[in-house]
Amino acid sequence: MKLQLALDLVDINGAIEVVKEVESHVDVVEIGTPVVINEGLKAVKEVKKAFPDMTVLADLKIMDAAGYEVSQASASGADIITILGAAEDESIKGAVKEAKNQGKQILADMIAVQDIETRAGELDQLGVDYICVHTGYDLQAVGKDSFEDLAAIKKVVKHAKTAIAGGIKLETLPEVINHNPDLIIVGGGITGQDDQAAAAKQIKELINQG
Numbered sequence: 696m697k698l699q700l701a702l703d704l705v706d707i708n709g710a711i712e713v714v715k716e717v718e719s720h721v722d723v724v725e726i727g728t729p730v731v732i733n734e735g736l737k738a739v740k741e742v743k744k745a746f747p748d749m750t751v752l753a754d755l756k757i758m759d760a761a762g763y764e765v766s767q768a769s770a771s772g773a774d775i776i777t778i779l780g781a782a783e784d785e786s787i788k789g790a791v792k793e794a795k796n797q798g799k800q801i802l803a804d805m806i807a808v809q810d811i812e813t814r815a816g817e818l819d820q821l822g823v824d825y826i827c828v829h830t831g832y833d834l835q836a837v838g839k840d841s842f843e844d845l846a847a848i849k850k851v852v853k854h855a856k857t858a859i860a861g862g863i864k865l866e867t868l869p870e871v872i873n874h875n876p877d878l879i880i881v882g883g884g885i886t887g888q889d890d891q892a893a894a895a896k897q898i899k900e901l902i903n904q905g
């Protein structure tokens with residue numbers, strides 16, 4: 696199980712400062728959708744330039760023009776790029792093809808997918824590298840989580856790695872770990888803490904203990 700730090704509510708300098716604090720405890724750094732909306736792919740480029748050995752994920756949540764958008768994120772230094780699981784199969788295929796050409800990976804985000812199990816099976820066949828169950832901010836606000844969805848996709852996914860995101864904190868981490876996803880994505884559970892390095896360290900230690 697790997698740990699991905701999601702950076703959503705920072706600017707480029709803020710992102711670099713957070714990564715400096717926590718880099719030895721995280722495996723992947725996510726440039727979150729709000730950061731890309733505010734700063735563009737320059738945010739991906741600058742973070743990758745500052746931390747060339749770090750795996751950087753660009754959370755573009757692609758819905759269309761997938762091959763082109765993957766090519767642009769890849770040129771900016773992203774190692775993993777996200778597409779919405781709800782996108783058309785043609786878009787998924789375009790993203791996977793371009794990522795393979797560039798030696799990059801695709802994470803399909805299942806946010807707002809209704810039939811999670813069926814779609815996860817299809818995405819697995821379409822060749823995405825990760826399938827991520829995700830309770831976004833707006834559903835977190837009404838008390839939802841993604842544990843059942845993770846169990847559902849683990850039943851059908853044969854090739855892709857599994858991931859979970861959305862409101863994961865130290866208190867909910869044991870339940871996440873019990874489900875054994877390949878990638879655990881934590882944003883506010885680290886960035887919202889007074890001591891971000893200590894929070895990341897504690898989370899990583901728990902993950903390593905399995």
Ligand SMILES: O=C([C@H](O)CO)[C@H](O)[C@H](O)COP(=O)(O)O
Pocket residue numbers: 701702703725727728729754830831832860861862863880881882883884
């Ligand atoms: O993808 C995310 C969200 O849609 C905003 O872009 C977050 O990165 C993801 O939910 C992880 O962040 P936390 O929920 O704060 O852990």
